[in-house]
Amino acid sequence: MATLTVRNLPDDVHRALRLRAAEHGRSTEGEVRAILAEAVKTPEPRRLGDALAALGREVGLTDDEITMLEASRDRTTAAPVNLD
Missing domain, CATH: 1.10.1220 (Arc Repressor Mutant)
Structure with a gap:
């Protein structure tokens, strides 16, 4: 030591x-x-979900606003990349 x-x-x-x-x-x-x-001491790494939840609480998002954001997401499958 x-x-x-x-x-x-x-x-x-x-x-x-x-x-x-x-x-x-x-x-x-x-x-x-x-x-x-x-x-x-290095801080514990934050998981992405925890960081996003903390950010949502910080900006004051309501459950209704989160529902609207989820409903507006584009859920279409991305086209595969053509490497030719």
Whole structure:
């Protein structure tokens, strides 16, 4: 496991880290590890359906409007591509 040394940490930042660590029941070092892990964590990938549903809620689409959008979709089968 890697070791990281942080130099020239201002006293007020160190004090705030110690207080935050105490609030979370961790050592100062453990709190710094938790902060760093959270800062670099990649977000969970969103599924397309979840993203579209969230967008619909955000813009305030009603069930009637969604029904109209579904009814207006072109449902004809696409012609196959001719590669000749």
